[in-house]
Amino acid sequence: MRKHTRAALLCVTAALTLTACAAGKGGGSTSEAAAAPGQDDKLTLTVWSNFSDREYGEVTKALKTFNQKFPNIEIKHEGSQDDDKITAGIRSGNTPDVALSFTTDNIGQFCSSGAFQPLKAYIDRDKVDMDQINPAVREYTEYKGNRCAMPMLTDVYAMYYNEDMLAAAGITAPPKTMDELYDAAVKATKRAPNGDIEVAGYLPTMGFYANRPTILAPYFDAAWETADGKSALATSPGWTEMMTFQKKLVDFYGHDALERFRAGLGQEYSADHAFHQGKIAIMVDGEYRTAFLKAQAPQVRFRTAPFPTLKADQYGTAFTTGTIMGIPKGAKNPGAAWELIKHLSFDTDTIVGLANAIKNVPSTKAALESPKLEVDEAFKTFVDLARSDKLKGNPVTPIGDAHIKAVTDFSVSYQSGQVPDLAAGLKGVDQNIDDQIAKSGK
């Protein structure tokens, strides 16, 4: 028995020791700016991103433009690296010099944990003009005043509508308010003789394609946080308005009929996308969809406009998010990494070239005004929205996308008629989100 106790104690001690070692790996992060590389320093910068295929090639080209300033620095770009891999890399000490993340949902964790190094010292040292970047974009690249990332282009969300389908329904102008959107959705919907939905004017199901709470919240003026930092779903009227609007449309279609219709639609990033196939007439989506439509469904005659808002005076509001860049904890060449990040964040020609290539919206005012920016009629909507002061950024929390899932789950339950008391339900979701944030200790 004593032997067993000794063995167990040994195991626990060993585990604690190894655990402490494992948790401590990854090198340090510092709040001081590392020196910029000299013109004669030969070094290689490793960049991780989640880009693949054609976009990987275009981003690599943009990275190479850095060599005009620093021909002595070799850039090694590794694609298909998601946030899990970035975290694992930091933990194991196999850290890239620059990490690009698609997931602004994780910025709270990246900044608060030190996974991405603070950039303030670099910004102050180099006197970087942060006013070049829209405040909403600045918001989703920092957490509680700690800037640990910079934007690499942005995504702006607006309304896409099928011109022919709306015209056939007798709608001459795109809807500007939620009431008008409801009317347009009803008119553009087509049903088979047996009642099955053939075309949905607007599909309101939460979680479907870009119908995510983060994206929709600005159009209903729904706030995520109260002034004291608590979850605001029950206290911000926009959430109740959003759920009520969606439920009203779901009831118009019939929940079961709508679910049967939705279940048969194609995947979001495939050529079978419902808008490409003429199965839905109106949707919310990012500017990148213009390129998908051009490549995969050139037969679809579509237009874009700001997405309708709950109140008419808020028309022109838009949600924005995008790829972020940071210097991970333990990066071997932080000084050079910052130079690369600064180049990609502020070099107008590089930003415009990449925006034209992958059809994203530039993240600086200078790039938005550049004559080299290729802007067709559909893309112009997004550029105009990006120039405006009505952009709203992604909510930043230290719990990844747990809050987004909580709202999505609740909304889906409410739409299916499982929630008898909307106000009480929203309070429950608030409590759940607050509990999770409290658990994170941040």
Next chain:
Amino acid sequence: MTTTLGARPAPGRGRARARHRLTVLAFTAPAVLGFVLFFGYPLVATVVFSFTRYDLINPPELTGLANYEFMFKDPLLVKAITNTLWFVVVLTLARTAFALGVASVIARLKSGVGLIRTLCYLPSLAPPVAATLVFFMVLRPNGGPVDSFLGWFGVDSPLWFSDPAWAKPGITAIMLWISGDLMIIILAAILDVPQEQYEAAELDGAGPVRRWWHVTLPTISPVLLFGVVNSVILALQLFTQAVVAGSAGSGAADATGSTKYLGFPDNSTLTFPVYLYAQGFRYFDMGYAAAMATLLFVISFGVTILLVQRMRKNSSAEEGGPGA
């Protein structure tokens, strides 16, 4: 009862005994090292982490029982446990019965055995993501092959991966399709049953059904128990098929990162391992994920012990004496 490794050298031969011990240690060292490094350490570390707040980047901070206390106010944990228990019961029974059924039929075939055996086994080699997507396409409403087939009879197909009531049966169907590995093991056991036992039963007037029930089943029962334990573990660890089916059902199969909708529809595919992954890697709470893993380990351990005890009891009863 003696074993070679356990035999002790005669007293007084100190040097020989030491050499013997070293030899034993040398031969067992790789296995012991592997066990300690890849099983013992992760297990103990997981338990240790479960009492901490750990964001994967900074050193863990001890928080006592906070993670275990949070389990009582986490609505999704109950959902995840319920879903996994559903799979433990339904998938285990269905998979074992399905593999047994297919193996029994193949064992009785007179011709084309090799081809049919290969065809039944092949799906188990398919990568889980591909297998799930194929099933999703086959079962897709509004134009999928199964939907079209049922349409000829005027029947609407279920919404499989879009209806909370059908998502778990849909995933079970995928798991049955790829259960060829268990089928092959059971088939080998059936073919191993001594022919004399069938002949004796036949002389006693037993028909095919009674022979299967009274000869085949009891003889292969240890293999069936293995199948049950294996299926329970598979159900407790169900991850890939649940994530892919949920993502495809929500229309985000080709999306990246956190845009994937875990648990769709209505959290019916949110299995315990999927939720554990979400807590650890999407919500950055490895302490809570470790507490969940510890809970899963305790449950798995308990279920396995129960099954093994049950097997021993059955074996004893069949061999006519306790502990025989």
